[in-house]
Amino acid sequence: MIKELIFMNGYGAYVWSAFSFTLISFIFLYVIIKINLTKEQDKFLIKFNLLNKSKIKIAKAQSTNRKILETSIS
Amino acid sequence: MFKLFEPNKIFNITSKVQKYVLFIFIIVLSLGLAEALFISPEDYLQGHSVRIMYVHVPSAWISLGIFSLIALLSLINFIFKNKNFSIIAKSLAPSGLIFNIIALVTGSIWGKPTWGTWWAWDARITSMLILMLFYLMYILAWRIYDKKEYVNKATSLIAIFGALNIPIIKFSVDWWSTLHQTSSVSIFSETTIHASMLIPLLIMTAAFSLFSLLIFLMKYNTELIKIKNKGLDRL
Numbered sequence: 001m002i003k004e005l006i007f008m009n010g011y012g013a014y015v016w017s018a019f020s021f022t023l024i025s026f027i028f029l030y031v032i033i034k035i036n037l038t039k040e041q042d043k044f045l046i047k048f049n050l051l052n053k054s055k056i057k058i059a060k061a062q063s064t065n066r067k068i069l070e071t072s073i074s
Numbered sequence: 075m076f077k078l079f080e081p082n083k084i085f086n087i088t089s090k091v092q093k094y095v096l097f098i099f100i101i102v103l104s105l106g107l108a109e110a111l112f113i114s115p116e117d118y119l120q121g122h123s124v125r126i127m128y129v130h131v132p133s134a135w136i137s138l139g140i141f142s143l144i145a146l147l148s149l150i151n152f153i154f155k156n157k158n159f160s161i162i163a164k165s166l167a168p169s170g171l172i173f174n175i176i177a178l179v180t181g182s183i184w185g186k187p188t189w190g191t192w193w194a195w196d197a198r199i200t201s202m203l204i205l206m207l208f209y210l211m212y213i214l215a216w217r218i219y220d221k222k223e224y225v226n227k228a229t230s231l232i233a234i235f236g237a238l239n240i241p242i243i244k245f246s247v248d249w250w251s252t253l254h255q256t257s258s259v260s261i262f263s264e265t266t267i268h269a270s271m272l273i274p275l276l277i278m279t280a281a282f283s284l285f286s287l288l289i290f291l292m293k294y295n296t297e298l299i300k301i302k303n304k305g306l307d308r309l
Contacts, residue, residue: 015122
């Protein structure tokens with residue numbers, strides 16, 4: 001039963017390599033995009049922490065900035 | 075109408091829904107893989123190699139769909155100069171490219187046991203390869219050009235010209251004698267594929283669509299944070 005699932009009457013190598021390539025591509029793209037997102041969030045946090053009080057007030061007035069801060073910290 | 079596409083409003087949604095999309099994607103993909111690899115029957119002619127269809131066909135459909143969407147958004151951006159449309163189009167490109175590559179590679183793997191060759195300069199395969207080149211040009215144009223006016227024009231033109239290739243891909247099997255068979259699944263006419271194979275195909279298409287949605291949401295947020303980072307410099 002398990003042998004049949006693996007070898008698939010001689011087509012196993014083709015089927016499993018096609019599915020593996022697809023899943024590896026998914027993981028690769030997800031990791032790359034996640035790393036870039038985290039990098040930009042970290043950059044935003046660093047820049048935000050360097051602002052003085054009055055500039056922090058201006059920046060926090062924008063809802064998107066507040067949301068980025070929330071997601072970056074969590 | 076364009077106010078609905080304001081980045082601030084979209085960012086709120088894109089931040090919230092990511093984890094739910096990831097969760098649903100994992101469930102649908104697991105179901106799809108079980109159907110595609112174990113439950114669905116083998117083909118009377120192609121045997122088990124037909125299972126490659128469940129990753130190859132949805133990938134091709136989604137890469138075509140995403141490029142069509144990019145072209146449409148680019149056209150709207152070209153006419154109405156709506157910046158957010160170009161950010162949406164840019165965020166769609168990475169998943170479109172990866173699905174295009176998956177379609178080509180899995181097609182090549184499927185070709186070996188079915189046609190006896192890894193590659194043929196068949197009209198469908200060649201036009202899909204051209205689509206991949208358009209994806210690459212589109213993504214590279216965003217990286218190469220610094221000035222906003224140039225990058226918007228260049229990317230929009232690449233997407234609009236690239237869209238001319240979409241009907242060629244779609245109808246290549248009807249216009250030329252190719253190794254590919256004509257469409258088995260159609261919205262407007264009768265579908266000739268059996269339900270036992272159509273169901274896993276549709277489940278895998280749903281899973282792949284969810285994955286491209288997830289990547290789009292993450293990439294869109296990245297692009298928006300990049301813009302906000304520049305905004306902090308100007309404060």
